[in-house]
Amino acid sequence: MSVALDAVRAALRGEAAWLVGGAVRDRLMGRPLGDIDVVVAGDVRAAARHLGLSAGGPAFPLSDEFGAWRVMGPDRAWQVDLCPLRDGSIEADLGLRDFTVNAIAEPLGGGPLLDPHDGAGDLAAHRLRMVDPRAFPDDPLRVLRLARFACELGLAPDAATVAEARAHAPALERVAGERILAELTRVVSAPTALEGLELMEALGVTAAVLPELSALAGVTQNRFHHLDVYDHTLAVLQAVIDLEDDPAPHVGDEHAAAVRAHLATPLADELTRGQALRFGALLHDIAKPPTRTLHENGFVGFPGHDTGGADLSRTILTRLRASERTRAHVADLTRHHLRLGYRVKERPLDARGLHAYLRACDPVQVDVTLLSVADRLATRGDNAAPAIAAHLELARQVIGPALAWPAWRAQPPLVRGDVLARELGITPGPALGPLLAAIDEARYAGEVADEAGAVRYAAGVLAEG
Known part of the structure; x- marks a missing residue:
């Protein structure tokens, strides 16, 4: 520079x-x-x-x-x-x-x-101080910038600046979404992101720009969780940050470099995939308050918070004027963040099980696997130690195939749909989709390797009804 x-x-x-x-x-x-x-x-x-x-x-x-x-x-x-x-x-x-x-x-x-x-004196004192009380009414975005500078630079705002910023935080509701997103991205991307988010909450910034996140506070969970939803969310974010810094303990030494490279890849809105993963951590449980259910046995559940969270995260990011790619990416992270946990009892997955998981999570198969690890590490209620060990065992099995999945997916199909229809004597149409998907799964499992084998396999699927 x-x-x-x-x-x-x-x-x-x-x-x-x-x-x-x-x-x-x-x-x-x-x-x-x-x-x-x-x-x-x-x-x-x-x-x-x-x-x-x-x-x-x-x-x-x-x-x-x-x-x-x-x-x-x-x-x-x-x-x-x-x-x-x-x-x-x-x-x-x-x-x-x-x-x-x-x-x-x-x-x-x-x-x-x-x-x-x-x-210069304030820098030497590690102090963040407003130039003039008019700073915040002149541009309310400066209230959010206060939190951003505090966590990025390691400076502590003085009491007068905090009081003035808090008084003008509600005006952030009128600031353009893209300006909010730019500053929020800087907070979430900082090494001390949790400090920035905690200052945002204390200033009333979160209530103005991410009220859905503030709504997580005080939402209690079941016995498998040791934190309410808000504190759990921050713990997941910290686990993501730790995983970015050193993925090896969680994904294995052999995959650590590839995971780092993957997270450093640009995604959209000047976000890397690692920064987008941090937004996924912030929003993965965003639909827990409206889905919280107390069952007759007293057990607390959140049915549908994954799919509902995908919709809500998209709504939030649309409000912040994020690109469609960012909205879709974070929504997919939210939608699939429970999927690996559902497969833990099936470990180790066979080739068909791996294919089903990777195909369902595509194109966020690596990212959501990492999010699920962070989510599991931040869940330390009853039975935590064996549950974490089992989840990490499965994640280590999955991460290599997840990294390799784009290259697998890019291969040309063994047989084109029109050729398959002609060979099977069926009319081209919607029925071809499941047949081609079945061939792809069998190919991943090593059961078919060429066009003729693909046609025979599809014929067998048809014969079985």
């Missing part, structure tokens, strides 16, 4: 411009430099185009209303946002920012830092 900073300094030499926000803060903290924000006193459009031309990357407007421009480095290696100076001076501009640690400016042409609100 120093390449980007060098490019900015070279292109804007002679301009009245300042490095501001996270770039200054992160350099003071010794953190890797992320995206760069620059305030320009002159013509922002001209400065952005000049930077783009000199650096060899595109420049484009971000906002007609605020006059901001973005420049991307070659091959999108870096990103610089250029904004116009507000209220006539850099000091006044800094006074409009959210937190003191983000209200420090460094002149691009050199010179001492401009720090009118003692953001």
Whole structure:
């Protein structure tokens, strides 16, 4: 990222411009430099185009209303946002920012830092403090950003900032869903995500942006659980985070590298599959409150919370303007998160059992297997130790075939549907689907290997009725 900073300094030499926000803060903290924000006193459009031309990357407007421009480095290696100076001076501009640690400016042409609100002092004290009480009513999203910065940077908000943020948390209901999702993703993706979520709950943020998650608090479960649904959900999320850090104890040394690579794969909405798995952990039991059932014997159950949770998670992510791929992915995680547990008594699964599980969970067969492990590890009521051991035994058997499943699924079929219909003397139609599925299962089990064998096998299925 120093390449980007060098490019900015070279292109804007002679301009009245300042490095501001996270770039200054992160350099003071010794953190890797992320995206760069620059305030320009002159013509922002001209400065952005000049930077783009000199650096060899595109420049484009971000906002007609605020006059901001973005420049991307070659091959999108870096990103610089250029904004116009507000209220006539850099000091006044800094006074409009959210937190003191983000209200420090460094002149691009050199010179001492401009720090009118003692953001450097707050960094040294590990403190997160608002610049002005107007920060939150000016933009209620800053209440959620407070939780995000706290967990990402390891800073503790001071009492006055907490009180002001809490007072304006309800206004988050009026903030655009995509802005909420961007900040929530940062919280959920942080190594200390649970601290961020706990601060969100304390500030009243969760009630405003994820009321369904707040509704899990106090929902008691059966004797196989040691936590209510809310605390269990956080425990599952922590188990997912731990699994991301070191999958080997749960999936075996031979699959750990492949699992890490899988979780690092981009999915959608700038989420990796690992980040999406964290959302799956947050939402996997989201339908437990409306499905909670007290049976005559006093046992508490949640019938249908998996399928109901799939629908509810989709509703939530639609409200947050997530892409269809993210909505479908998290809904599938929720829908299938119990499936491996249902098969524990059948372990070890034979080839047909493996095929049935993988086919049912496709395309989240790896992800939901990991979610089921995290869910099981976070469930420590009666009979926990043997139940966890049995579940992990099955998960270790399944994870290798789950990783290999996409390559298996990509193979051409042994026989096309029209050819099968002709060979069997049947009319092409819906009846072909079950026959082709039966052939695929038999192929996975090693019982058929070519077109002729597939036709004979299908003929036998038909003969059996």
